[in-house]
Amino acid sequence: KFEELAGKLKEKKVKLVSTDDLLDRFWTDRPEIPFSSCVQMKDDYAGFTANAKVNFVRLKMRQKGTDWTFISSIDDVAWLTNLRADDIAYNPVFMAYAFISYDRAILFTNPKRFSEELYAKVAADFEIYDYLEAKEMLPSLTKKGKGYYDPNKSAYAFAPSLRKKRNITGIDITTDLKARKNPVELDGMRRSHFQDGIAFANFMANLDPLGKYSEIEISDRFAAEREKLEGYLGPSFRPISGFREHGAMCHYSADAESNKSIDRQGLLVLDTGSQFEYGMTDLTRTLLFGANATEEEKRDYPLVLKGHLAIARQRFPLGTRGYQLDVLAKQYLWTAGMTFFHGTGHGVGREVHEPPTLNTKSSEFLCENQAVTVEPGIYIPEKFGVRIEDLAIVTNFGII
Numbered sequence: 001k002f003e004e005l006a007g008k009l010k011e012k013k014v015k016l017v018s019t020d021d022l023l024d025r026f027w028t029d030r031p032e033i034p035f036s037s038c039v040q041m042k043d044d045y046a047g048f049t050a051n052a053k054v055n056f057v058r059l060k061m062r063q064k065g066t067d068w069t070f071i072s073s074i075d076d077v078a079w080l081t082n083l084r085a086d087d088i089a090y091n092p093v094f095m096a097y098a099f100i101s102y103d104r105a106i107l108f109t110n111p112k113r114f115s116e117e118l119y120a121k122v123a124a125d126f127e128i129y130d131y132l133e134a135k136e137m138l139p140s141l142t143k144k145g146k147g148y149y150d151p152n153k154s155a156y157a158f159a160p161s162l163r164k165k166r167n168i169t170g171i172d173i174t175t176d177l178k179a180r181k182n183p184v185e186l187d188g189m190r191r192s193h194f195q196d197g198i199a200f201a202n203f204m205a206n207l208d209p210l211g212k213y214s215e216i217e218i219s220d221r222f223a224a225e226r227e228k229l230e231g232y233l234g235p236s237f238r239p240i241s242g243f244r245e246h247g248a249m250c251h252y253s254a255d256a257e258s259n260k261s262i263d264r265q266g267l268l269v270l271d272t273g274s275q276f277e278y279g280m281t282d283l284t285r286t287l288l289f290g291a292n293a294t295e296e297e298k299r300d301y302p303l304v305l306k307g308h309l310a311i312a313r314q315r316f317p318l319g320t321r322g323y324q325l326d327v328l329a330k331q332y333l334w335t336a337g338m339t340f341f342h343g344t345g346h347g348v349g350r351e352v353h354e355p356p357t358l359n360t361k362s363s364e365f366l367c368e369n370q371a372v373t374v375e376p377g378i379y380i381p382e383k384f385g386v387r388i389e390d391l392a393i394v395t396n397f398g399i400i
Contacts, residue, residue, distance in 0.1 A: 006159075037085065042277070044184070047182035071100070078094065079178040099138070106126060108131050114128075138161040175355055180370060196274050210290070214262060215243055215246065229276075240270070265290025284375055299336075308390070321365055323362045329344045369395075
């Protein structure tokens with residue numbers, strides 16, 4: 001947040017200024033800005049056209065009393081435009097900015113990522129300019145009227161255009177809009193999880209709890225089942241497959257060097273997800289290999305499961321924030337003198353992480369039709385981990 005950083009530096013009599021990237025002077029083989037071709041989501045999967053979404057943004061601008069908004073978050077731009085690409089691994093996004101006013105809708109991105117046919121379709125809803133032109137054009141675009149932007153998502157290079165007293169800051173308008181799934185998106189989420197459930201059932205049916213595997217082999221076997229499904233595009237994040245003590249590292253991901261053999265009794269934390277044309281999944285199960293669990297494992301697994309179920313069935317009043325539910329997942333662990341230190345949950349949409357979050361630092365309100373993970377866990381160093389994760393939809397039946 002450049003306002004916060006600028007304020008702290010000002011106290012030390014240091015001025016924060018924007019410059020050209022100093023690394024360009026000597027980093028001669030620096031990688032280019034990520035580039036991949038764009039595809040357009042089917043209307044059957046998006047629920048609303050890009051033009052309709054632009055008008056939703058304009059309605060929110062009017063409610064806030066602003067004349068324009070500048071969007072720097074690439075996942076928000078992907079949602080707004082109904083476009084998908086592959087600039088970042090495991091994320092269907094592309095490098096872009098968007099500027100919306102009452103008479104203009106501008107998309108800043110590399111126009112070469114569009115086919116001739118797709119360019120014509122996108123140009124019907126947006127003026128298209130190169131990604132690097134945003135910095136040059138923004139001063140004139142924001143010169144008049146009151147603006148709205150998210151300072152936590154905007155680069156300091158845009159500060160001269162955005163950081164003015166008349167402008168309003170907050171979470172991007174599109175962030176709130178995309179967090180509340182429309183009926184078509186909800187159907188896509190349910191369908192994607194139904195499909196993922198088929199893959200998981202087939203994966204488990206062919207897994208021998210007394211067999212010998214490796215961590216990577218386990219996640220690969222699950223991925224192979226997903227690849228058989230209609231509409232499957234690929235994983236939604238790098239798989240987490242941690243056996244015994246590796247499962248105690250909540251974000252461990254096996255590589256060729258760390259790939260542990262599964263050849264004796266122990267728990268394996270398997271945290272994986274899928275991208276489908278119509279939705280996204282994030283699923284964690286803790287699997288037992290060997291004939292019997294230890295007394296410690298049998299004690300800790302139910303504590304995690306009870307916390308998971310406590311949130312999944314909870315009703316709460318309108319205006320509840322994510323952090324107010326966080327304790328429900330930890331209550332049973334606390335009574336046993338334990339806890340965990342990662343978020344209890346996060347929103348899922350066309351990307352696997354989005355607001356709202358369920359953790360002690362979250363400030364977002366939970367609203368109807370948001371999709372959030374519920375993923376409590378427990379991690380015993382050098383021994384094992386337990387995590388159970390599903391997605392839950394906030395419904396009017398869960399809101400008082």
